[in-house]
Amino acid sequence: MSVGEDEKSMEPEHPAPAENEVAEHHAQDDPSDEAQDEAELPAPEAEAERTPTRRSRRMNPADDASVKDEAQADGTSDAWDAMEDAPESTDEGVTRCVCGSTDENLGLMIQCETCKCWQHCSCMGMHTEDDCPDVYYCEQCRPENHTELLRSYGFLPAKVAKRGASRGSRQAVAKESARELQEAREAIRVLAEENAARLRGENVAEGRARGPGSQRSVSKRRTMNSRDIGEDGWEQIPPGLLLEKEEPPADDESDETRKRKRSTEAPEATPEPNGGPSEMAKRRRLQAEAAQRERKQDEEKKEAAERSRKERAAPREESKPRHPNQYTYRGRQETPVSAVPPRSREARRVARDANSRSATPLPDGSSHLPSHTMPEHLAHLAYLQPPTTGDEEAAAERVAPQPGLPEPFALITPIDPSIKIRYPQKRMTMGEMRKRVRAINEYVTRVQIEAVEREKRVQFLGSIVQSDAGDAPPEPTALPMSMRFVEQLTDDLNQFQRRFGAGAAGAARVEEDQPTPKRASPFSPKHSVPLKRTSSGSSLSSLDSLDLDEPTSFQPYKTISRNVFVSRPRIYGDSPVCQCHPDSACDERCINRFMQVLCNPRKCPCGKRCTNTSFDKRPSPPLDVVYVGARGWGLVTPTALHKGQYLGQYCGELIYMEEAMRRAHSVYAARKNYYFIEYDASAGEVIDAGLRGNKLRFVNHSCEPNCYFEKWLLSGSEEGRNAEYQLALFALRDIRAGEEITYDYGWSAFQPPTLDENGQMISGERCLCGAPSCTGWLARIPKKRGLSRHPKDGEAKTQLQIPTTHAAPAPSAQGPQRRRVRRQPVKDEEEIPMRSAEKALARAARARRRRARLAQRSPTAAASKRTRGGSSSEPRSYEGEHAVPSKARKVGHMELTPSETPSLGSSDSPLSSPLSSLSSMSPPPSSPESSPLTPCVLVFEPSSPMDSYWDYGYEGPLFDPAESTPDLNAMLWPREDRASQVVE
Ligand SMILES: C[S@@+](CC[C@H](N)C(=O)[O-])C[C@H]1O[C@@H](n2cnc3c(N)ncnc32)[C@H](O)[C@@H]1O
Numbered sequence: 001m002s003v004g005e006d007e008k009s010m011e012p013e014h015p016a017p018a019e020n021e022v023a024e025h026h027a028q029d030d031p032s033d034e035a036q037d038e039a040e041l042p043a044p045e046a047e048a049e050r051t052p053t054r055r056s057r058r059m060n061p062a063d064d065a066s067v068k069d070e071a072q073a074d075g076t077s078d079a080w081d082a083m084e085d086a087p088e089s090t091d092e093g094v095t096r097c098v099c100g101s102t103d104e105n106l107g108l109m110i111q112c113e114t115c116k117c118w119q120h121c122s123c124m125g126m127h128t129e130d131d132c133p134d135v136y137y138c139e140q141c142r143p144e145n146h147t148e149l150l151r152s153y154g155f156l157p158a159k160v161a162k163r164g165a166s167r168g169s170r171q172a173v174a175k176e177s178a179r180e181l182q183e184a185r186e187a188i189r190v191l192a193e194e195n196a197a198r199l200r201g202e203n204v205a206e207g208r209a210r211g212p213g214s215q216r217s218v219s220k221r222r223t224m225n226s227r228d229i230g231e232d233g234w235e236q237i238p239p240g241l242l243l244e245k246e247e248p249p250a251d252d253e254s255d256e257t258r259k260r261k262r263s264t265e266a267p268e269a270t271p272e273p274n275g276g277p278s279e280m281a282k283r284r285r286l287q288a289e290a291a292q293r294e295r296k297q298d299e300e301k302k303e304a305a306e307r308s309r310k311e312r313a314a315p316r317e318e319s320k321p322r323h324p325n326q327y328t329y330r331g332r333q334e335t336p337v338s339a340v341p342p343r344s345r346e347a348r349r350v351a352r353d354a355n356s357r358s359a360t361p362l363p364d365g366s367s368h369l370p371s372h373t374m375p376e377h378l379a380h381l382a383y384l385q386p387p388t389t390g391d392e393e394a395a396a397e398r399v400a401p402q403p404g405l406p407e408p409f410a411l412i413t414p415i416d417p418s419i420k421i422r423y424p425q426k427r428m429t430m431g432e433m434r435k436r437v438r439a440i441n442e443y444v445t446r447v448q449i450e451a452v453e454r455e456k457r458v459q460f461l462g463s464i465v466q467s468d469a470g471d472a473p474p475e476p477t478a479l480p481m482s483m484r485f486v487e488q489l490t491d492d493l494n495q496f497q498r499r500f501g502a503g504a505a506g507a508a509r510v511e512e513d514q515p516t517p518k519r520a521s522p523f524s525p526k527h528s529v530p531l532k533r534t535s536s537g538s539s540l541s542s543l544d545s546l547d548l549d550e551p552t553s554f555q556p557y558k559t560i561s562r563n564v565f566v567s568r569p570r571i572y573g574d575s576p577v578c579q580c581h582p583d584s585a586c587d588e589r590c591i592n593r594f595m596q597v598l599c600n601p602r603k604c605p606c607g608k609r610c611t612n613t614s615f616d617k618r619p620s621p622p623l624d625v626v627y628v629g630a631r632g633w634g635l636v637t638p639t640a641l642h643k644g645q646y647l648g649q650y651c652g653e654l655i656y657m658e659e660a661m662r663r664a665h666s667v668y669a670a671r672k673n674y675y676f677i678e679y680d681a682s683a684g685e686v687i688d689a690g691l692r693g694n695k696l697r698f699v700n701h702s703c704e705p706n707c708y709f710e711k712w713l714l715s716g717s718e719e720g721r722n723a724e725y726q727l728a729l730f731a732l733r734d735i736r737a738g739e740e741i742t743y744d745y746g747w748s749a750f751q752p753p754t755l756d757e758n759g760q761m762i763s764g765e766r767c768l769c770g771a772p773s774c775t776g777w778l779a780r781i782p783k784k785r786g787l788s789r790h791p792k793d794g795e796a797k798t799q800l801q802i803p804t805t806h807a808a809p810a811p812s813a814q815g816p817q818r819r820r821v822r823r824q825p826v827k828d829e830e831e832i833p834m835r836s837a838e839k840a841l842a843r844a845a846r847a848r849r850r851r852a853r854l855a856q857r858s859p860t861a862a863a864s865k866r867t868r869g870g871s872s873s874e875p876r877s878y879e880g881e882h883a884v885p886s887k888a889r890k891v892g893h894m895e896l897t898p899s900e901t902p903s904l905g906s907s908d909s910p911l912s913s914p915l916s917s918l919s920s921m922s923p924p925p926s927s928p929e930s931s932p933l934t935p936c937v938l939v940f941e942p943s944s945p946m947d948s949y950w951d952y953g954y955e956g957p958l959f960d961p962a963e964s965t966p967d968l969n970a971m972l973w974p975r976e977d978r979a980s981q982v983v984e
């Protein structure tokens with residue numbers, strides 16, 4: 001076909017009937033053969049024949065409406081009536097339907113707005129009048145309106161399920177769309193050619209059948225827009241569509257498409273002489289082929305799914321030894337997958353599934369265990385893999401010890417074949433690696449801790465048996481081999497974490513001068529939690545006190561890196577300035593450092609070089625939170641630490657003791673652990689890390705600790721009572737990697753022990769530190785009151801059963817009390833805790849009074865009550881400003897002397913001296929039966945805390961003591977003030 005010819009036939013046709021010709025047009029069509037045929041029919045039959053045709057006319061409502069309107073407007077209603085009555089076989093446009101039939105008596109018909117062809121509604125997917133749109137375009141003029149139809153006829157490919165938005169899949173979708181478009185064009189071209197050919201044949205026939213009228217109708221269109229009409233007066237091709245048909249096919253065109261194309265191109269090569277029937281037959285054949293292909297694909301999919309299901313259900317032995325992760329294994333003896341990969345995606349997935357369940361061949365070439373197979377890059381470790389259940393013997397035969405390598409875990413429990421092992425990928429990001437190491441580390445630590453506990457139990461039981469028999473206690477046995485592996489693994493993991501773990505950079509700096517870490521062994525006799533052996537066979541860490549339950553997750557808390565001032569704003573006082581040489585960077589010779597005072601870098605002669613600055617930003621070694629059995633969660637160092645090394649700052653909320661008590665009885669009432677630590681005993685201030693804190697909140701108590709807290713002065717002065725501190729943890733000795741970090745809590749009056757009339761402690765929380773010198777209780781028993789340090793072996797249980805302090809002393813099996821001490825008379829069962837608590841509060845009140853007076857006297861001091869972001873141009877001066885801080889803090893002398901407040905941090909232990917800690921006080925006993933002397937009950941007298949608030953000039957409403965504890969913070973600091981002053 002030449003371009004000129006093409007041009008002619010390609011132009012769309014927009015025929016519009018001449019308005020005044022409508023009546024005439026229909027009248028002229030009257031004498032057609034069809035009309036005559038109709039007339040010859042009996043009346044009802046003629047009506048039945050006519051109905052669809054008449055209704056079909058209404059399917060072009062635009063025409064009808066316009067004609068009717070115009071007829072009425074012109075007063076030519078007669079013409080309209082004539083049109084209504086006229087038979088309709090003479091209407092404009094030829095019948096051209098996708099079905100290929102030109103029969104106009106097949107029911108409802110509809111006309112295309114553009115090409116004016118008539119089509120069978122049912123063939124075009126419209127079954128009732130309601131389905132028909134007001135404005136209709138055929139599949140050639142608007143193929144996009146008929147995609148479903150074209151697809152159902154096999155002219156468009158079947159829909160492809162949308163894939164993910166990955167780059168590859170996007171490309172695939174784009175290719176798919178290009179292919180679809182190409183096919184749509186192809187389909188349109190075929191249809192157009194087909195119609196043209198058919199029309200050629202039909203025109204002749206129709207022309208003969210219809211006679212001159214019908215010919216005229218065609219020629220009339222030709223005159224109206226001759227440019228739009230082809231040689232034969234038939235225009236079907238939508239504009240632009242055929243121009244693009246010359247484009248080369250897309251590269252990714254499927255075989256199927258090409259096949260279809262070839263077959264559809266065939267008519268072009270051998271055009272049918274008279275179009276119609278053979279074209280239609282071909283098209284039907286194509287459709288049938290397409291349908292068959294679809295069916296085939298469906299079947300293939302079903303088969304693949306079935307195969308995969310069967311394979312999954314089949315016993316492992318039957319599964320072919322294939323390799324996971326698509327790694328190829330050179331030593332494979334069987335061909336795991338078919339040589340030709342399956343075409344369909346489903347089949348590929350099935351093949352992948354099968355591969356992932358393949359066996360890992362052993363170095364000798366034999367297949368190990370089909371279900372728990374390692375990828376190729378781990379094949380060298382396959383011999384270490386434990387056997388699956390039921391396959392132990394076979395595995396034992398196959399797995400031979402490798403020279404130079406540890407023996408396989410022959411004794412390890414076989415793996416259940418249903419367990420899925422997630423092997424590491426060949427390539428891994430550092431993040432993934434860290435995550436894996438962390439998880440393994442946690443697991444290993446748990447295993448070790450469990451082993452320690454087990455060991456303790458075994459030794460404890462052994463010691464009982466031995467002591468009964470009068471033998472010497474058994475020596476610790478050598479480590480089982482598996483535990484040695486675990487140790488070695490821990491070491492490797494620790495090394496990894498040290499080098500690549502979070503904070504590795506900071507830790508590396510800290511560890512620069514550190515000796516090479518030695519291997520940690522939780523089984524070594526010098527482990528931080530050694531077993532306590534007793535001669536009597538009774539131990540405080542007896543089995544009944546060991547809670548070896550599964551770890552419960554700890555209460556969530558917000559991590560902070562500096563203290564948050566809740567009960568009062570932070571005071572910004574000056575701090576002493578050292579006289580260091582600027583080049584010294586405030587090294588060990590710095591007087592401030594010596595006095596545990598932190599330099600202010602703005603004033604320090606060393607300026608930015610000063611190394612004696614706030615602990616907030618000092619690098620600290622990594623510490624892991626691990627579950628340590630009966631003591632809950634604890635901190636373990638993954639790296640070796642040296643004596644004196646800084647481990648971190650204890651951060652939390654700074655609150656008054658009253659608030660701490662309120663919290664203890666409300667927020668924390670249901671908790672087992674408290675996280676209070678004393679901040680300023682004289683001011684009654686504590687740091688609470690229960691809600692906000694850092695990792696150091698997990699440090700447990702030990703009577704033989706490996707760390708200690710130091711309280712450093714950050715600003716202000718102790719004499720001026722305007723001091724702010726920081727609490728820093730240091731290593732008391734060299735600590736091995738894997739050891740638990742502990743310090744001596746140095747119990748204070750916050751949790752006074754409950755004593756019986758003999759001065760024996762009868763209630764409180766048991767200490768499970770296991771140290772040989774363990775007091776047995778999580779509380780310090782003041783010696784000066786003449787109370788025994790801890791219940792003696794054999795006495796403890798009996799004494800614990802005493803319900804009240806007035807109960808008669810239980811007859812001791814071991815005779816009279818061994819220790820002869822002078823005791824102060826016990827006046828009242830409640831007096832001891834009351835006195836200590838009251839005195840502590842009174843002292844705190846005095847301290848606050850002093851502060852209040854200071855604030856009144858010195859406007860600058862008052863100005864110091866500002867937030868960190870605030871500014872004060874006036875220099876601040878305080879009572880005792882620049883005074884060298886009291887050495888008492890350094891040596892641990894507490895203001896509350898042991899004689900005055902027996903339970904307030906008095907200690908003969910040098911470890912507890914720097915700071916009298918309040919942490920981990922026990923929750924108050926819930927029932928009076930279980931413990932008649934409730935430690936905290938007296939300090940909860942509402943009048944006690946308020947006493948101190950009067951000193952601050954509180955003039956608010958009085959509260960009813962019978963009511964619950966008031967919000968003392970709110971009273972002291974009005975809410976608005978607090979909002980602006982509390983430093984977060
Ligand atoms: C500050 S918390 C320490 C972290 C705590 N283990 C946890 O799981 O969150 C203090 C609590 O830990 C427990 N604890 C600490 N040291 C202990 C020890 N030596 N013996 C028994 N329990 C101890 C006590 O329950 C105590 O109240």
